[in-house]
Amino acid sequence: MQLAGNGMTDDTAAARRQPGPARGPSARAYLLITLGEYILANESAGAWTQTIIDGLGLIGFEEKAARQAIARSAGAGWLVSQRNGRRVRWRLTPVGREYLAAARQRLFAAGPEADWDGDWLVLLCTIPENQRNLRYRLRTSLEWAGFGSPGPNMWLSPHPSRAAEAREVIRSLGADVQTVILHARLDDPGERHRLVSQAWDVDELDARYRAFAGYWAAVEPGSPSEAFVQRLHLVYQWRRLLLADPGLPPALLPRDWGGEQARMLLLDRHAQWQPLATTWWDRRETEM
Numbered sequence: 001m002q003l004a005g006n007g008m009t010d011d012t013a014a015a016r017r018q019p020g021p022a023r024g025p026s027a028r029a030y031l032l033i034t035l036g037e038y039i040l041a042n043e044s045a046g047a048w049t050q051t052i053i054d055g056l057g058l059i060g061f062e063e064k065a066a067r068q069a070i071a072r073s074a075g076a077g078w079l080v081s082q083r084n085g086r087r088v089r090w091r092l093t094p095v096g097r098e099y100l101a102a103a104r105q106r107l108f109a110a111g112p113e114a115d116w117d118g119d120w121l122v123l124l125c126t127i128p129e130n131q132r133n134l135r136y137r138l139r140t141s142l143e144w145a146g147f148g149s150p151g152p153n154m155w156l157s158p159h160p161s162r163a164a165e166a167r168e169v170i171r172s173l174g175a176d177v178q179t180v181i182l183h184a185r186l187d188d189p190g191e192r193h194r195l196v197s198q199a200w201d202v203d204e205l206d207a208r209y210r211a212f213a214g215y216w217a218a219v220e221p222g223s224p225s226e227a228f229v230q231r232l233h234l235v236y237q238w239r240r241l242l243l244a245d246p247g248l249p250p251a252l253l254p255r256d257w258g259g260e261q262a263r264m265l266l267l268d269r270h271a272q273w274q275p276l277a278t279t280w281w282d283r284r285e286t287e288m
Contacts, residue, residue, distance in 0.1 A: 031069040034056070055232075122182040134173060141173075209257075224283065227280065228280040228281060
């Protein structure tokens, strides 16, 4: 394919015009998704600096932001460079490979667990009133771990196995956070759903999943670069949904849960667009 006058291939230029979800705030997030898609599966694989810059450029990131994302990932110990003349090739370190493998496992995991024994993990937390920053850190850390709060100073999860993670969060915040950890049962289905509605906004998350499915069902990339761009957007938007999803078991979810429809569509589009997207990546790698 001939290069356009600005140095991009024709389908690269088309990809930049392709409408899509608003890009995420971080070039690094898109970099890590790219590495997980095109390097993780092959232990000996790597990527040229320019391939990475071009790929992030299609998303809308400037070269400076792309280089900063690479440098920060290398500084975190996830990437290592190998010079080849004037060019630099990047490979995953064992730490980076482990991190991306764990992230990918969560991104493409099976649906919610089918069985739940009814046990809850309950945290009763006490923090001094003047420690607002500590309250914020506790909330964000526990929400990240999938805990919900049905009332002041109380957090719960239907996953008792997360007790060790909760203890680590509390330990990291210091002695000012006083916590009692309990295991409890609530057998009445109606009361269970009332508790869930108080602790998590399940309806809002269900609406987000349905919006995701509705949007991506209509996207049809027409070129390798468009497939590359939309596939990264697809995974990024799915990642954002998973970060907001506490992973409730089916017994606590609405009967027609939108998350499963969205998950099936993700798997379908991700596999369907892979050959075309990989064509763009492989072409850039060989052109370098």
